[in-house]
Amino acid sequence: MSLLFEVGAACAEGGRRGELTLPHGAVQTPVFMPVGTAATVKAVPQDVVESLGNRGAEIILANTYHLYLRPGHELIRSLGGVHRFMSWRRPMLTDSGGFQVFSLAKLRKITTDGVEFRSHLDGSKHFFSPEHSMEVQIALGADVMMAFDECVETPATWQRTKDSMALTHAWAARSKQYWEDHRHEVPWARERSETRDQRSEPTQFEREYDATRFSDKHQALFGIVQGGMYPDLRRESAQRLVEMDFPGYAIGGLAVGEPREVTREMIALCLEMLPKDKPRYVMGVGYPDEIEEYARMGVDMMDCVLPTRAGRHGLLFLRENPADRRSAVVRLNIKRKDLADDQGPIDAGCACSVCTRYSRAYLRHLFSSGEPLGATLNSIHNLAFYLETMERVRSDIAGTPG
């Protein structure tokens, strides 16, 4: 078993309330996944991530490219996978590394076989093929892994986008083949290595980890629809991937600078093509109003660095009218001088641990003084705001508490 997806109530616009059951637990959908790039949701301890909002984050994302470079996937494999490495009990998802290779790494050389690139950390040379991305993702052992895709630059011509899409499809097939052949290698059920146990007693978390739970489980692989901003290519890409029959589908290559109407149009036409009984994931979006909109259209999963990145930069999300959780999303720059003596919380209608305890005056002080607690508290609020938004959307779709 890798994945179960039960779709419940749906709303007129296409949004649906679902439950995604993965090896490490169940996830209520539509869901927003906080990003934990280097096996840490930046500046936020795991127990806080678990307790955000009413349910906590039920699934988080980690980045294959970053963990491959540091600390290395073989190290994480030897410790039983990224869950055990970072002491996270709940489901996780890893991207394929493709997006980061194309956006962060230097001196890329792309062939049909894969991509040669240099690390953004030390300039060392590396090569990712679909097979190697799968190997790394199996070593990391997230519940959901992603096919290796080419991310085309924006804007790109129709022909360039079509060629890139064809490569993505070929790589998707190779990714799937490798996953089918090797998914039993996932290190979840691995016993603690003898040598290491002799050196030191493992943590309580590790001692309580029940490896036998995972003996009959493996990772799920999602295919990624590409096709740029061309409706015909998007449709073709979705159709080709559906023919390959993945456990779930992602819509990639969006939110890369195109107008929001285009993003919406591309998502809508992909959703039409993708099977209704499988999870559909839009990668790397977005602002709180965007994730709400896409969830109502029928997107089941989304992720974005925005809540944590904005938080570290002192940018906070709140409702225009705190008492009305459906009112517009407003952004507050905590650096603002007039907040220096503001005794109110970030968002008076937010029930998060930051808004109940800390004032804007204090958060401004922390940020202005460069105190690390500022980034932590700002990130916690923004994440809670995103999760609250999705709870409300789930509740709206189902007509019951989300």
Add this chain to the structure above:
Amino acid sequence: MSLLFEVGAACAEGGRRGELTLPHGAVQTPVFMPVGTAATVKAVPQDVVESLGNRGAEIILANTYHLYLRPGHELIRSLGGVHRFMSWRRPMLTDSGGFQVFSLAKLRKITTDGVEFRSHLDGSKHFFSPEHSMEVQIALGADVMMAFDECVETPATWQRTKDSMALTHAWAARSKQYWEDHRHEVPWARERSETRDQRSEPTQFEREYDATRFSDKHQALFGIVQGGMYPDLRRESAQRLVEMDFPGYAIGGLAVGEPREVTREMIALCLEMLPKDKPRYVMGVGYPDEIEEYARMGVDMMDCVLPTRAGRHGLLFLRENPADRRSAVVRLNIKRKDLADDQGPIDAGCACSVCTRYSRAYLRHLFSSGEPLGATLNSIHNLAFYLETMERVRSDIAGTPG
């Protein structure tokens, strides 16, 4: 009422088990006080500081010099004091600013009236007199404030030390006079200002804050014994301060580079001179074995930035034999390469939230990757280690759980 101190059981070496009751609550002594320089225990959220060890930190320290410069004591006064500013319910202590003025600020000019200095932040010119330090500390409103003292450089001649000590005594008398005349001005009982209430609803923390609780309470002022490394001057200083009759006494000017035997000797002879029924506080010490040693000698209060500062630099404290909490204190550099795959906790005998959940391998990864969570988790462990040490000392002295 400003302070009640009940001394219970004592041990042969002079250590005593006590309870210090301050306006914001009771503190079990001997106690270690985490330092929250800028109204934040660096990188650690308030709820975590409250839950360290078995009782949480019962008192924390904030630095007058830092808060005076940023965000400014008048701002903090207008918000009802540093407790309400940082949302901290328990007792606090502020230093006088003297030590920071002498060690951090630039271009000091000392007269009998006070010290002129330039801010380490922006070079702006400021002046601290005993009266001004008291004014600032009353605005901040910690439960315990400290007399303004001169901190002599080390080493210093007998004559230089004696002259400096005389200045400290004159300043102590002026500090006490100002405190007696103005202590009713502490802003604890201040109602939320009308203008601010109209702008935004206060946080839940602030709404639940019961200002009436503090109507009959004021801050306590501690005198500071100086005298450098000269036994005769130390005795003279202690005697002079005792004559002034403070609610508590600190021993200052130690742990500034002198050999540890000298520190111990100076503490011992000051303790002999200071009244047994009042709290005795050694400022700015020290390593875990030092705080244990001094507590057993009869010191009731200590503070140090070491647990948090060392944590941010990847230096962790643990017991040589994890199963024996009385075994030697060992330091672990989390950067060490051989820890990369170590599945054990920092200290297998430590019950803190970091040691129960996270491995050395993960903490090393966080530190090596510059992830902010590393500083947070390292600081939490070190603080918990210090608090555990003091719990054990209290238990030893009393012959019962501390």
